[in-house]
Amino acid sequence: MNKTLTINISGIIFNIEEDAYEKxxxxxxxxxxxxxxxxxxxxxxxxxxxxxxxxxxxxxNQNKQVLIMADIDAIINTMGxxxxxxxxxxxxxxxxxxxxxxxxxxxxxxKKRVYRNGEDKVVGGVCSGISLYFDIDPLWxxxxxxxxxxxxxxxxxxxxxxxxxxxxxxxxAEKLEMRGEKVDINxxxxxxxxxxxxxxxxxxNEAKDFKQNYRTKxxxxxxxxxxxxxxxxxxxxxxxxxxxxxxFIIFGLALLIIFLSSIFGSSNVFxxxxxxxxxxxSLKDLMVLLLNNDNQRNLAFIGVFLTICVPLIMLVYKGLRxxxxxxxxxxxxxxxxxxxxxxxxxxxxxxxxxVANDFKKNGNSVDKFSFSPNGKVLTIExxxxxxxxxxxxxxxxxxxxxLGKWNYKINDNTISMSNIQFDIEKSYTDSFELLISxxxxxxxxxxxxxxxxxxxxxxIQTDSxxxxxxxxxxxxxxxxxxxxxxxxxxxxxxxxxxxAKNSEQIIYDVKNVTNTLDSEMVNRRWLMTTDGLSCVDCxxxxxxxxKKKNRKSSRQxxxxxxxxxxxx
Amino acid sequence: xxxxxxxxxxxxxxxxFCILSVLSKKESYPPDIIDTLKSAKLIVVEGTLYPILTRxxxxxxxxxxxxxxxxxxxxxxxxxxxxGKANLEELSNAWQEIVISVNKISKN
Numbered sequence: 001m002n003k004t005l006t007i008n009i010s011g012i013i014f015n016i017e018e019d020a021y022e023k024x025x026x027x028x029x030x031x032x033x034x035x036x037x038x039x040x041x042x043x044x045x046x047x048x049x050x051x052x053x054x055x056x057x058x059x060x061n062q063n064k065q066v067l068i069m070a071d072i073d074a075i076i077n078t079m080g081x082x083x084x085x086x087x088x089x090x091x092x093x094x095x096x097x098x099x100x101x102x103x104x105x106x107x108x109x110x111k112k113r114v115y116r117n118g119e120d121k122v123v124g125g126v127c128s129g130i131s132l133y134f135d136i137d138p139l140w141x142x143x144x145x146x147x148x149x150x151x152x153x154x155x156x157x158x159x160x161x162x163x164x165x166x167x168x169x170x171x172x173a174e175k176l177e178m179r180g181e182k183v184d185i186n187x188x189x190x191x192x193x194x195x196x197x198x199x200x201x202x203x204x205n206e207a208k209d210f211k212q213n214y215r216t217k218x219x220x221x222x223x224x225x226x227x228x229x230x231x232x233x234x235x236x237x238x239x240x241x242x243x244x245x246x247x248f249i250i251f252g253l254a255l256l257i258i259f260l261s262s263i264f265g266s267s268n269v270f271x272x273x274x275x276x277x278x279x280x281x282s283l284k285d286l287m288v289l290l291l292n293n294d295n296q297r298n299l300a301f302i303g304v305f306l307t308i309c310v311p312l313i314m315l316v317y318k319g320l321r322x323x324x325x326x327x328x329x330x331x332x333x334x335x336x337x338x339x340x341x342x343x344x345x346x347x348x349x350x351x352x353x354x355v356a357n358d359f360k361k362n363g364n365s366v367d368k369f370s371f372s373p374n375g376k377v378l379t380i381e382x383x384x385x386x387x388x389x390x391x392x393x394x395x396x397x398x399x400x401x402x403l404g405k406w407n408y409k410i411n412d413n414t415i416s417m418s419n420i421q422f423d424i425e426k427s428y429t430d431s432f433e434l435l436i437s438x439x440x441x442x443x444x445x446x447x448x449x450x451x452x453x454x455x456x457x458x459x460i461q462t463d464s465x466x467x468x469x470x471x472x473x474x475x476x477x478x479x480x481x482x483x484x485x486x487x488x489x490x491x492x493x494x495x496x497x498x499x500a501k502n503s504e505q506i507i508y509d510v511k512n513v514t515n516t517l518d519s520e521m522v523n524r525r526w527l528m529t530t531d532g533l534s535c536v537d538c539x540x541x542x543x544x545x546x547k548k549k550n551r552k553s554s555r556q557x558x559x560x561x562x563x564x565x566x567x568x
Numbered sequence: 569x570x571x572x573x574x575x576x577x578x579x580x581x582x583x584x585f586c587i588l589s590v591l592s593k594k595e596s597y598p599p600d601i602i603d604t605l606k607s608a609k610l611i612v613v614e615g616t617l618y619p620i621l622t623r624x625x626x627x628x629x630x631x632x633x634x635x636x637x638x639x640x641x642x643x644x645x646x647x648x649x650x651x652g653k654a655n656l657e658e659l660s661n662a663w664q665e666i667v668i669s670v671n672k673i674s675k676n
Contacts, residue, residue, distance in 0.1 A: 010641040031615065040622035047618045047644065051598060054640035080613020205626055 004066050010046070010053040014060065016067040024072050028052075034082035039201045052079065083170075114324045115169035115178040124163040132178055157260075158253065161313060164333055165320045200231055241322055248319025252312045259308050285410055289480040290355050300351055306344025310337055358481055359441045363448030365455075369434045375464025377525060378432065380422075380489070381500030382470045407471075408480060414456075414473040419484035421508035422468060424497075426528055427490035434459070434466070434489050440474075441482040451478045457485055470505050491528040496536060498525045514538070579610055585663060586610055587620060588648065588656040591630065595647040621646060629655050 003018045016024070031048060035041045052075055059071045117128035120138070127145060131138035148155025169178040204227075291297045314337050320326070406419040427433055438455040442448030457472040466489075474483050487506075491497060499507065499522045507518050512526065512533035525536040583605075590596065590604050598617055605611045624630045629652035632644045648656065 012641055035619065038619060038622075040619065040626060043622050044618045047598070047622065048615065050641045050643075051614065051618075054599075054637065054643075057640040078614055080615040082615070084613045085615045085619070201626075 009056065010050040012053045012057060014053075014056055014067055015065055017069065020067055020069045020072045023069065024052075024075075027072070027076055030082050034085065040205065043205075048079065055079075113174075113177040114166055114326075115174055116163065116166045117178060118168045118170070119175075123159070125168065126159060126162050126166060129166060129169070129178060130162075157256065157309075157313065158316070161317055162320065165317060165324070165326060167326070200227060245319045245322030248315050249323065252316035252319060256309060256312045256316070259304075259312070285408075288410055288476070289408060289415065291351065292354075292358075292479065296351065296354070299347055303344050303347030303351060306340050307348055308344075310341045310344060313337070358443050358479075361442055361445045361448045363440050363442060363445060363450070363452040365438045365449065365452040367436045367438075369436070369461075370429075370431045371434070371461055372431045373461075373464055373466075377464065377496045377498050378491075379465045379498045379500055380468065380503050381465065382468050382502050382506050384470070384502065409471075410476065411473075413476050415476055415478075415480065416471045416473055417480070417483055418471050418505075420468075420470065420472065420487070420506050421485070422487045422489070422503070422506040422510075423508060424489050424491060424510045424526075424533060426530075426532065427492045429490075430492050432489065432491060432495070434461075434487065437486040437488075438472075439482070439484050439486065440478070448481075451481055451483065454478055455483055455485065468503075468506060470502075491533075493528050493530055496525055496527045499523065582663075583610060583616075584620060584624065585656075585659045587617070587624070588629065588652060588659065591646055591648050592653065592656055595645050597635075597643040597645050601646075624652070628652075 004015045005018055005021050007014050007016055007021060007024075028045075028049065032041070032045055035044050038044060055075050055078065056067060056071065059074070060067060114133045115129050116125040117132060118125050120128045122128075122142060127141040128138045131141050145155050145159055148158070167174075169175045287297050287300050291300055314334075317333070406417060408418075409416040436457065436459075438452045438457065440448055440451035440455065442451055451474070454475050455472055456474070457469065459469065460467040468487065472483075472485055474480075489497075501523050504519060504522045507521065510518060510521060510533065512521065512535070513529070513531050514535060516535065516538070520538075521535075524538055526533045527536050528534075586605060586608070587601060590601050598614070598621065601621075602611070602614050602617055605617070611617065621630065625632065625646070628649060630646050631649050632646045634642045635645050637643050
């Protein structure tokens with residue numbers, strides 16, 4: 001039992017077995033690609049299809065309604081394979097005017113084409129074929145490709161791509177086409193104009209047929225105009241298509257190299273410096289921060305590679321097809337690319353879900369330290385370890401990563417993070433109290449708590465200073481799972497502190513009686529009163545605030561006056 | 569050039585001449601022409617013929633008319649145009665000359 005399909009050739013309906021159909025279809029496609037450059041292509045195809053229909057009709061009858069493989073084989077035998085046509089038709093045009101045809105009708109075939117050269121190959125005959133096209137020594141191309149293999153393998157990828165895109169020159173006609181005329185500026189121009197000639201002659205032929213069959217005059221001034229218009233539009237479209245193809249290739253390759261080096265290289269590929277902030281990241285660092293183990297990291301490499309590089313490769317592939325004017329279709333390539341892309345997407349989704357799962361629960365470990373400094377004023381300062389304050393221009397190998405507000409840096413066994421916030425409150429006892437909450441996230445509360453516990457943060461307290469480092473360390477095996485430190489300093493009423501200039505990095509929204517901003521709180525002394533923190537040495541600020549207030553109130557007065565005037 | 573290639577070159581040059589000759593006798597549709605050419609061992613496969621017919625038609629040497637077929641799609645019946653006839657005559661003369669010259673040379 002076999003599945004059959006119903007097909008229509010030249011208006012006749014046939015029942016045909018599936019495998020026989022596939023064979024017939026590919027046979028017709030082969031013939032079509034053989035004649036694709038012939039000006040009479042459509043007509044030849046119509047004739048051949050009509051003849052095939054006629055022959056098939058003769059093979060099916062009342063008793064045998066379904067066409068089978070043997071029938072198609074018989075047809076192909078009679079009609080002949082496209083290579084067999086060559087002997088008498090196409091190759092003649094390659095000899096250019098040696099026979100008694102004026103040659104004009106086959107100008108399309110004179111055109112040079114890129115093929116892989118199977119006769120002179122090292123790997124796939126790609127370099128050899130391309131060098132024949134441009135009439136250069138294949139050695140240089142091979143060298144160039146060899147060198148480009150070293151650039152993160154991008155050359156290798158490109159090579160394989162070209163290998164897939166380019167058909168190998170198999171028949172004599174193809175080999176002649178491959179060698180063809182030398183391609184230089186003149187020839188390219190000629191080629192372009194020949195393309196239009198082809199389109200034009202096709203139109204003319206159709207007009208001729210039309211006249212022949214219907215005996216009407218259709219071509220007047222209007223017809224000429226239409227032809228001219230079609231010519232111009234084709235010319236522009238052709239040039240534009242080539243341009244787009246070139247753009248595809250350059251754009252695709254550039255992005256490919258960037259991404260490949262970002263995946264396989266360890267350096268910061270993207271280094272964006274917009275003045276105030278500098279952002280640099282390498283995919284590798286990001287993966288170390290986020291992913292659980294080497295397996296996941298490898299999977300992520302594959303995922304990123306497939307989701308980003310496959311579309312880029314397809315882009316380059318399309319560009320190559322346009323530029324090299326390749327007509328034959330490679331369906332499998334498209335299917336494989338789509339499948340790989342979907343696999344890449346699935347991997348990414350899996351990893352994202354997996355990592356997100358590790359952020360489900362919060363863990364919080366609080367430590368409390370009480371102390372009574374001897375000095376009159378307690379100075380609160382931090383260190384300059386936070387990479388935010390390191391000039392990245394000077395220190396290129398700092399290798400830090402910025403996610404949102406915070407910086408991360410991967411060390412040998414630990415990750416340094418800067419997500420620290422410091423707040424001040426009133427103490428209800430006689431001593432200073434420092435509360436340090438170490439926080440992290442995890443899949444379970446237990447694992448989140450364990451992560452929070454493994455955060456290392458050491459502050460230094462001496463007689464009159466409290467040094468709170470601007471970064472803390474976390475085990476590299478803990479990954480980045482929202483680790484942060486929140487600190488609260490409780491100050492007894494009547495005690496004074498001094499906020500050092502660099503403490504601006506860690507203080508966050510510290511409440512005070514004058515509602516002074518964090519950035520203006522530093523470099524000043526603050527006294528804890530029963531109402532809250534109050535500035536000891538900010539005469540200038542209060543002055544400014546008062547002035548602002550005065551200005552505001554006077555403006556209000558004017559407004560009121562305006563209103564009253566209006567009322568009258 | 570191999571012997572096979574040489575033979576194929578000869579046939580190739582004469583193929584158009586032969587097609588025109590076949591059509592000069594009577595209007596016919598491609599399978600008829602193919603039968604004649606095949607029996608003369610000039611071509612092997614049918615696919616060879618269609619591009620040549622289309623080209624000769626586009627050159628104005630042939631014209632065709634449609635005819636309904638008892639079975640299958642309508643058939644194209646090709647015939648010579650007056651230009652085609654003139655062309656055939658010239659080719660025929662040229663052929664005679666060639667035969668004479670070749671005979672003269674190869675026999676001596």
